Amino acid sequence: MVSVRVWVDYVKAAAFAARSDLGVSRINQSAVHHARHLACRKRLCALEFRFIRRTMPKSKRYQPKTKRKTVESVRTLIPRAQIQRRIAEMAEEIRRDFPTEPLHLVGVLKGSVFFLTDLARQISGDISLDFIAVSSYGNRTETSGEVKLTRDLDSSIEGKTVIVVEDILDTGMTLQYLLRVFEQRKPRRIRVAVLLDKPERRIAKVRGDYVGFTIPNEFVVGYGLDYAERYRNLADVGVLTLGAKEEKS
Ligand code: IMP
Numbered sequence: 001m002v003s004v005r006v007w008v009d010y011v012k013a014a015a016f017a018a019r020s021d022l023g024v025s026r027i028n029q030s031a032v033h034h035a036r037h038l039a040c041r042k043r044l045c046a047l048e049f050r051f052i053r054r055t056m057p058k059s060k061r062y063q064p065k066t067k068r069k070t071v072e073s074v075r076t077l078i079p080r081a082q083i084q085r086r087i088a089e090m091a092e093e094i095r096r097d098f099p100t101e102p103l104h105l106v107g108v109l110k111g112s113v114f115f116l117t118d119l120a121r122q123i124s125g126d127i128s129l130d131f132i133a134v135s136s137y138g139n140r141t142e143t144s145g146e147v148k149l150t151r152d153l154d155s156s157i158e159g160k161t162v163i164v165v166e167d168i169l170d171t172g173m174t175l176q177y178l179l180r181v182f183e184q185r186k187p188r189r190i191r192v193a194v195l196l197d198k199p200e201r202r203i204a205k206v207r208g209d210y211v212g213f214t215i216p217n218e219f220v221v222g223y224g225l226d227y228a229e230r231y232r233n234l235a236d237v238g239v240l241t242l243g244a245k246e247e248k249s
């Protein structure tokens, strides 16, 4: 009896023989020959495999690799509508404190971009914008404590009423560094607007004059805030959870 497998091989071999331009009688001969040959090779392979499995020490056998896959999730902490409502209130507070003065908003790149653009559009009257960039975080969720100026302002702040616009006040090291730099440049007044404040983590003695939301000690992303440059484009602010699970590759 020809088994199904051998039969399949027979058909394959017949097709092969046909493709190879053999005569009709030669096709049958060649096909049978191929089918037998393949079936024999398969049986030998199976035997060989069983033998290797029995004789090879366990440690040397093929082990499927396990990969550590990071599973990230974001849980909404502050929804977009709430952020927008609070920004409108902050804009009013700022204008109430400086009813007639032109205001110079200095955004700290990159985290403050969405906050700054929304805040600027809610403040009535005369305002101008500038940006500064510092780096205090690598691709991790913990600060290095070291602040570096990576992009300076375009224009002088001397004699201006400056509102420093920051995404989040965490340890306060960044803001402390920036305030030192700005104060040397003799602004008329300097105030700080932050969207989020994590007071539990504070190391430096700094505070925001205008604070959007006080949040618990969690790593947050969205609305400009990133984790390794990702999640900035989320419209809500959310808590990022990093987990790891073992996965077979
Ligand atoms: P600080 O110097 O520790 O106050 O950190 C300020 C900077 O760290 C912020 O401008 C953010 O870019 C970043 N940062 C602090 N906490 C978070 C967070 O929870 N999510 C994302 N970025 C953060």
Ligand code: MG
Pocket (backbone or CB within 6 Å): 111, 137, 225, 226
């Ligand atoms: Mg950041």
